[in-house]
Amino acid sequence: MDSIDGLILGFSHALTLTNLGWALLGCFLGTAIGVLPGLGPALTIALLLPITFSVSATGAFILFCGVFYGAMYGGSTTSILLNTPGESGSIITALEGSKMARNGRAGPALATAAIGSFVAGTVGTLGIAFLGPIVVELALKLGPAEYFSLMILCFVTVSAVLGSSALRGLASLFLGLLLGLVGIDNQTGQARLTFGIPELLDGVNVVLVAVALFAVGETLYLAWRWAETKAVVMPVGRLMLSKEDWKRSIGPWLRGAGLGFPFGVLPAGGTEMPTMLSYYAERKLVDPKYAHEFGTTGAIEGVAGPEAANNAAAAGVLVPMLTLGLPTSATAAIMLSAFQSYGIQPGPLLFTTQADLVWTLIASLFIANVMLVVLNLPLVGLWVRILKIPTPQLYAGILVFATIGTYGISNSVIDLVLLYIIGIVAMFMRRFDFPTAPVVIGMILGPMAEQAMRQALTISQGDWSTFVTRPVSVSILGLAAAALIGPRLYEMLGRRAAR
Amino acid sequence: MRGRVYGPDLGAGLFVLLLGALALWQAAAIQSSPLYAQVGPRAVPYGVAACLALIGAGLVVVALRGGWSSEMEEVVQAPPTAWRSLAYLAAGLIANVALIEWLGFVLAATVQFVLVCAAFGSRALLRDLGIGLAVTVSAYLFFARVLGVSIGAGILEGIL
Numbered sequence: 001m002d003s004i005d006g007l008i009l010g011f012s013h014a015l016t017l018t019n020l021g022w023a024l025l026g027c028f029l030g031t032a033i034g035v036l037p038g039l040g041p042a043l044t045i046a047l048l049l050p051i052t053f054s055v056s057a058t059g060a061f062i063l064f065c066g067v068f069y070g071a072m073y074g075g076s077t078t079s080i081l082l083n084t085p086g087e088s089g090s091i092i093t094a095l096e097g098s099k100m101a102r103n104g105r106a107g108p109a110l111a112t113a114a115i116g117s118f119v120a121g122t123v124g125t126l127g128i129a130f131l132g133p134i135v136v137e138l139a140l141k142l143g144p145a146e147y148f149s150l151m152i153l154c155f156v157t158v159s160a161v162l163g164s165s166a167l168r169g170l171a172s173l174f175l176g177l178l179l180g181l182v183g184i185d186n187q188t189g190q191a192r193l194t195f196g197i198p199e200l201l202d203g204v205n206v207v208l209v210a211v212a213l214f215a216v217g218e219t220l221y222l223a224w225r226w227a228e229t230k231a232v233v234m235p236v237g238r239l240m241l242s243k244e245d246w247k248r249s250i251g252p253w254l255r256g257a258g259l260g261f262p263f264g265v266l267p268a269g270g271t272e273m274p275t276m277l278s279y280y281a282e283r284k285l286v287d288p289k290y291a292h293e294f295g296t297t298g299a300i301e302g303v304a305g306p307e308a309a310n311n312a313a314a315a316g317v318l319v320p321m322l323t324l325g326l327p328t329s330a331t332a333a334i335m336l337s338a339f340q341s342y343g344i345q346p347g348p349l350l351f352t353t354q355a356d357l358v359w360t361l362i363a364s365l366f367i368a369n370v371m372l373v374v375l376n377l378p379l380v381g382l383w384v385r386i387l388k389i390p391t392p393q394l395y396a397g398i399l400v401f402a403t404i405g406t407y408g409i410s411n412s413v414i415d416l417v418l419l420y421i422i423g424i425v426a427m428f429m430r431r432f433d434f435p436t437a438p439v440v441i442g443m444i445l446g447p448m449a450e451q452a453m454r455q456a457l458t459i460s461q462g463d464w465s466t467f468v469t470r471p472v473s474v475s476i477l478g479l480a481a482a483a484l485i486g487p488r489l490y491e492m493l494g495r496r497a498a499r
Numbered sequence: 500m501r502g503r504v505y506g507p508d509l510g511a512g513l514f515v516l517l518l519g520a521l522a523l524w525q526a527a528a529i530q531s532s533p534l535y536a537q538v539g540p541r542a543v544p545y546g547v548a549a550c551l552a553l554i555g556a557g558l559v560v561v562a563l564r565g566g567w568s569s570e571m572e573e574v575v576q577a578p579p580t581a582w583r584s585l586a587y588l589a590a591g592l593i594a595n596v597a598l599i600e601w602l603g604f605v606l607a608a609t610v611q612f613v614l615v616c617a618a619f620g621s622r623a624l625l626r627d628l629g630i631g632l633a634v635t636v637s638a639y640l641f642f643a644r645v646l647g648v649s650i651g652a653g654i655l656e657g658i659l
Contacts, residue, residue, distance in 0.1 A: 054647045165567060167557050171515050174551040178522055181547060185529075185540040192544055193525045223588040223618050226581035392619035393627070396591075396612040397634050403595055403608050404638050408648035416596050432511045432568050450543045457538050 003129045006355065010363030013058065013356060022059045023364050026066020027371045033067070034074020035383045037084055038218055038398060041071035042330040042440065046210035047405040049338055057342045058357055062364040064335055065318075069121060069368045072311050073376050076113040077383050080106060080303070081234045089271030089310040092279045096294065096302030101234035103297045110380060111241045112249045112300050113307040118373040120257035120308035124315025125365040127261045128322070132351065132362070135323040139348035144455035145466050149476035151449040154326050156480045157266075159438040166484065168434045176442025179204045186447075187454060199414050206337045206443060208406050210330070212419050213436045215402040217426020219395045224427065233387055239377055248290065249304040252282050256308030263309075264316020270329075271313045278309035315365070322358060323348060325448070330437040333444040505566025512558030519552025587618035603653010608635040 013019065033039040045064050052060050072089070079085040079094035080101050093113065100109040142150070159169035182193045183203030194200040241249065256278045263274040282305040283294050293299035320326040325346030327333035339346045344354060351358055376383075406419045429436060460466035468474045526544035561567060568574050591614030598607035612631030613624065621627055639659065642648045650656070 048646075050642065050646045050648045167554060167561065168567075171551070171554045171558065174547055174554060175515075175518070177547045178518070178551060181544050188531075188540045190530055190540040192529050192540055193522065195525060219615070220585075220588065223584040224580060225577050226584035226619060227578040228620050390621070392616040392621035393630055395619060396615035396627070396631065399591070399615055400608045400612055400631075400634055400638055403599070403611065404604065404642050404648075404650060407599060407604060408642055408650050411649060411651045413596055413600055416599065420592050420596070428511065428514075431574070432508065433571060433573075434511075446547075453543070454538045462538070 003133055006133070006359040007129055007363060009356065010359030010361070011366075013360040014062070014363035014367055019059065019062055019360065019364065020367065022062040023066045023368050024371055026063040027070045027368050027375055028066075029063075030067035030070020031074040031077075031372065031376060031383065032070075032386055034071035034087075035077050035386050036074075036389070036394065037078055037082070038222075038395065040087055040214060040331075041068050042210060042334050042437075043214040044071070045331060045334045045338070046207045046214075047401055049207055049334070049341065050405075050408060052338055052341045057339075057344065057354075058360050060338065060342075061335070061357065061361050062368075064338065065361060065365055066368045066371075068314065068331055068335075069311075069365065070372055072121075072314050073114060073117050073372045074383065076117065076303075076307050076310075077110060077376075077380070078387060080109045080113065081236070081384065082231055082387060084231065087271075089275055089314070090307075091272070092275040092306040093303055093310070095279070096298045096300075098234075099296070099298030100300065100303065101298070104235075104237060105298065105300075106234050107237040107239040108241055108245050108300060109298070109303050110236065111239050111377060112245065112253075112304045114373055114376045115241070116249065116253040116256065116304045116308040117311040118369055119253040120260060120311040121315060121369040121372075122366065123254075123257040124261050124264070124312040125362065125369065127265070127312075128315060128318055128365070129362050131265065131319055132323050132358075135319060136348045136351045139324055142348075142472065143470070144452045144459065145470050145473045146476065148449055148452040148456055149467060149473040149480070150324065150326065151445055151452065153476050153480040153483070154320075154328060154445065155438075155442065155449075156484050158270075158328055158441050159435070161483050161487070164433060166488070168432070169438055172429070172434050172436065173438040173442045176209075176439035177446040179209060179439070180443040180446035181450075187451075199412065204418070204443075205406075205409055205415070206334065206440070207409060208415060208419055209422060209443060210334060210440055211402045211405050212422035213426045213429075213439060214330075215398050216419060216423025217430060217436070219399060220423055220427040221430045222391075222395065224431075233384060236380055236384060239380065245300055248287070248300050251285070252278070252301045252305035253308045255281060255285075256305040256310075257312040260309035260312030260314075261316045264313035264328075265319045266316075271310050274309040274313045275306040278305040281305065318365075321346070322350060322361075325350070327441055327445060330440040333437075333441045337444050503565055504563050505569045508562035508566030508568055509559060512555055512560075512562045514555075515558055516552055516555025519548055519550075519555050522548030522551060584618045584620075587614050591615045591618065599653075600651070603656045604650045605632075605635045605639050605653060605655040605659075607653075608638075 033044045044067050075087050075090040076093050079090040080097035083094050083098035085091045085094045097109045155173055159173035160166035182200055184201055185192050191201055259278050260274040279302055282301040286299060286301050290299055294302060317329050317332050320328055321332040327336045336346055406415050409415060426436060456466055526541060526548045529541045529544060531539040531541045591611040594614060595607050595611040598610060609631040613627045616627040639650060643650050
C-alpha cells in the first residue's frame with residue numbers, strides 16, 4: 001500500500017467520534033503531564049498500559065501518541081514560564097524562552113513554540129508516512145542475523161553515544177538487559193536469574209521498573225536534596241505573534257524541523273543533539289539586527305528553532321519504532337511493550353499485517369497536532385494553573401499513581417517492595433549521573449535481541465560467524481563498533497595532538 | 500582532584516561489580532539440557548553478567564583515579580542531605596506497604612499522601628488529608644472502573 005492510500009484509509013478510521021475522543025483525551029493528558037515538572041510521557045504511558053486490557057489497540061495507541069505529542073507541547077510551556085525544563089529536549093528552549101518571559105515577551109515565546117511544534121510535528125508526521133513504507137521495504141529483506149546486529153547498534157547508540165559517559169550508559173543498559181532476562185526462558189522453559197523466588201518466574205514487570213525509575217527515584221532524589229525554594233511563574237501576557245515575529249520564526253521552524261527529523265529517525269534517538277544544533281544554527285543565521293537579543297533579552301529564533309527540532313525528532317523516533325520494532329527512547333520502548341501486550345509483533349510486518357492500525361495511528365498524529373495547537377494557545381491559562389500545583393501535593397500525587405500502577409498489576413505487596421528498592425537504586429543513579437532511559441530500552445529490546453540471536457544461530461547451525469560473514473550484518477556491527485570506539489579514539493588523538 | 504580516590508564513586512562502581520558477580524552466580528545456576536544444542540538458555544545471561552561485571556570493574560578503576568562525580572555541578576552545588584524529608588518520605592512508603600493489604604489502597608495511599616506532603620515541607624495536615632482522599636478516591640475510580648484494573652478490596656473500596 002502506498003502512502004497516499006494508507007493515509008486515506010487512516011483518516012477514514014481516525015475521524016470517527018470514538019477515535020477523535022481518544023486523540024483529544026491523549027492530547028489533553030499529554031499537555032498536562034508535559035507541563036508538570038517531574039512527569040513525562042514514558043511514565044504516563046506506563047501507568048496507562050492497563051488500558052490495553054479493555055480498549056481496542058487502535059484506541060489505545062491513538063491515546064498514547066496523543067500523550068507523546070502533547071508532552072512535547074507542554075514541556076515548552078514549563079521551560080519558558082518557569083525556566084525549569086521538564087525533559088532534555090526543552091533545555092535549549094529554556095535558554096532564550098525564559099529570557100523572553102522575563103522581558104515581558106512570554107506570550108510570543110509560547111506562541112512561536114506552539115506553532116513551531118505544529119509545523120515540525122506536521123513535517124515529522126509526513127516524514128513518517130512517506131519514509132515508513134520505504135524503510136519497511138528494506139527491512140523485509142533483513143534476516144535474524146541482521147536484526148540482531150541492528151539491535152546491537154541501537155543498544156550502543158542509546159547508551160554509549162548519548163549522555164556524558166559511555167561506561168555509565170552501558171552500565172544502565174546492562175542493568176536493563178539483566179532485568180529483561182529474569183523469568184522463564186521462552187525457548188526452553190528454564191527459570192533464569194530468579195534467585196529461587198517464585199514471584200520472579202513471570203519476570204520483572206516493565207511498568208514497575210518504569211514507575212520506579214521515573215516516579216519513585218525522582219521523588220526520593222528530590223527529598224534527599226530538599227531545600228525550600230519558591231519557583232516564580234512568569235506572567236503570560238498577550239499570546240499574539242506580531243508580523244515581525246512571524247517573519248523571524250518561519251525560517252527557524254522549517255530549519256529546526258529539517259534538522260530534528262533525521263536525528264529522530266537514526267537509531268541514536270535523543271533530542272538534545274538536534275535542539276542544540278538548531279540553537280547554534282539560528283544564532284549564526286540570525287539577522288544581525290537582532291543578534292544582540294541572544295542571551296540578553298531573549299531571541300525568538302532561539303525558541304522557534306529548537307522547539308521545532310525537538311518535536312520533529314520526537315516524531316522521527318516513531319519511524320524505527322513502527323517499521324523495525326526498534327525503540328530509541330524510553331517512551332517508544334514502553335509503547336513497544338504495549339504492542340506486545342496486544343500480541344502484535346512489532347517490526348516490518350506491522351505495515352502489512354496491521355495496516356489499519358498503523359495508518360490510523362499516523363493519521364491520528366496529524367489530528368493530534370491540529371488539536372494540540374488549538375488546545376494549547378487558548379487554554380494557556382489552564383496550563384499555568386497546573387504549573388502552580390505546589391511541589392508537596394504534586395509529588396504526593398505522583399506516588400499515589402505509582403502505587404496504583406504497580407499494585408494494580410498483581411495486588412502483591414512484594415511488587416511494591418520491589419518498586420521501592422528499584423526506586424532507591426534509581427535515586428543513586430540520578431546522584432551518580434547514570435542515565436535511566438537505557439534501562440527501559442534494554443529491558444524491552446533485550447529479550448527481542450536474544451531471540452533474534454538464537455534464531456540466527458539456529459539457521460547457521462550454531463556458527464557464530466554468521467554475524468560477520470553476512471555483508472549487511474557486518475556493516476551494521478561495524479557502525480556500532482565505530483559509534484562505540486570512534487568518539488573515544490577522537491578524544492585520545494585530540495589529547496595527544498594537544499601535548 | 501585527579502589521582503585521589505573518590506569514595507562515593509567507588510561505592511557505585513563496586514555496586515555494579517557486585518551486581519555482575521551476583522548475576523554470574525545466578526547464570527551458573529540455570530539448568531541447561533543438551534537437547535537444545537545450538538544456544539541454550541545460559542549463553543546470554545552469562546554474557547550479560549560478565550559484561551556487567553567488566554563495566555563495574557571499569558567504574559572502580561575510574562573511581563580509583565579520581566572518579567567522575569566529585570566535580571559535577573549538580574553534586575557540588577547540591578544542598579546537604581535533608582534527613583527530615585527523607586525520613587518522612589520513607590515513612591510514607593513503609594506505611595503504604597504495611598497498610599495496603601489491611602486497609603485497602605484508598606486509605607493506605609492517603610496516609611502515604613499526607614506523609615509525602617510533610618516530607619516536602621507542607622504543614623497543613625487536614626488540608627493534605629482532604630486533598631489526599633480526593634486524589635486517591637478519584638484515582639481508584641479511574642483505574643478500577645474505567646481501566647478495569649483490580650486494586651484489591653479494602654474498607655473504603657467496599658463502600659465505593
